[in-house]
Amino acid sequence: MKKTLKRLTAVLMALMMAFTLIACGADPAPSDEGGDSENANVSASGNLVMGTGGVSGTWYPVGGAICGAMTSGSMNVTVQSSGGGVENARTLLQGERDLGTIGADVTYYAYSGVGDFEGTDGSSLRVLFAFCPSQAHLAVRADANVNCFSDLKGMNCGVGATGSGDELLFRTILNLLGMTYDDVNESMTSIAEQATAFKDRRLDSMWSVVSAPNSGFLDVASQANIKLVPISGEERDTVLKQCTFLSATTLPASTYSFMTEDLETLVMNTEMVCTTNLTNEQVYTIMENMFANITDIQNTHPSMANFTIESAWNNGEHPIPMHDGAIQWFADHGFSK
Numbered sequence: 046m047k048k049t050l051k052r053l054t055a056v057l058m059a060l061m062m063a064f065t066l067i068a069c070g071a072d073p074a075p076s077d078e079g080g081d082s083e084n085a086n087v088s089a090s091g092n093l094v095m096g097t098g099g100v101s102g103t104w105y106p107v108g109g110a111i112c113g114a115m116t117s118g119s120m121n122v123t124v125q126s127s128g129g130g131v132e133n134a135r136t137l138l139q140g141e142r143d144l145g146t147i148g149a150d151v152t153y154y155a156y157s158g159v160g161d162f163e164g165t166d167g168s169s170l171r172v173l174f175a176f177c178p179s180q181a182h183l184a185v186r187a188d189a190n191v192n193c194f195s196d197l198k199g200m201n202c203g204v205g206a207t208g209s210g211d212e213l214l215f216r217t218i219l220n221l222l223g224m225t226y227d228d229v230n231e232s233m234t235s236i237a238e239q240a241t242a243f244k245d246r247r248l249d250s251m252w253s254v255v256s257a258p259n260s261g262f263l264d265v266a267s268q269a270n271i272k273l274v275p276i277s278g279e280e281r282d283t284v285l286k287q288c289t290f291l292s293a294t295t296l297p298a299s300t301y302s303f304m305t306e307d308l309e310t311l312v313m314n315t316e317m318v319c320t321t322n323l324t325n326e327q328v329y330t331i332m333e334n335m336f337a338n339i340t341d342i343q344n345t346h347p348s349m350a351n352f353t354i355e356s357a358w359n360n361g362e363h364p365i366p367m368h369d370g371a372i373q374w375f376a377d378h379g380f381s382k
Contacts (some may be wrong), residue, residue: 085291091120091327095144096133099127101237103256103346104146110345114330114338122331131161137320138167148210148254149290153364161213166170171232172369173328174357177256177315177348180296182253184210184262194280195222200249201230203239208323211253212242214216221284236261244268256348257300266303290364319368328370
């Protein structure tokens, strides 16, 4: 009798456990994109941090406007200045920031683990949208005998801050044209520092890939006679063959008061980048908030005047995969591949 009661009790307990599991249900498996909150860098309160660029560049003020537009309700996005795209990519991958403005070139390098990112696993990086097309600016004194990139040989050249996309692209172009830093005297400094050194004649050239018009070049032009050097012809073709994230463009002579003719150069988009730590819901929310306040962004800088949902979508063409939350937002607003 006792054995029978024990068996009955065991059966009843097993049935109760089974019913409990059915009633509660199993926890859903986290999706590949936007992991669970225990592993994500982002807190449930939606306090996000965006890395941009130097305070005298374009990314910082534009990024600040984007952060302001993204901030609404329980979602708060804070702007931070940084050394630029390379730093932003690294801090994203290290979980120190949640969003970052990164040039299309560095976005590709970081995701693919090539160049300065060799050995780095960047597969968690994702794009939200494209914005702020940036043109290559190579400035020298107006009387300098420099008419192409290769003419920089032997000169004191500002190349961009350490850890910036500017520096990486300058070095890449040098290498593609058969040169290295052995052929120039490079100064790894920000555009603001380059401007000061150029005015003091400690630098012969300034370099930055920024949205025109840029305050750093305007500042120098107010105190020195300068010209922008074209990247065109064979040099341009050599670079474009290897750097598919770049395109050819022409800056109108009206862009800067010191320009006397149109300038052939290179252009690439800036990408707003995050990692899969951001959930689909978080991404959808910041996209919804941002485009609800798009006018504030369009008024920030001339390069953003034509910023629209369509330009942000960019035909779905980006150097790395888009975040699923962004894909869903664009699809809900009529844009999909």
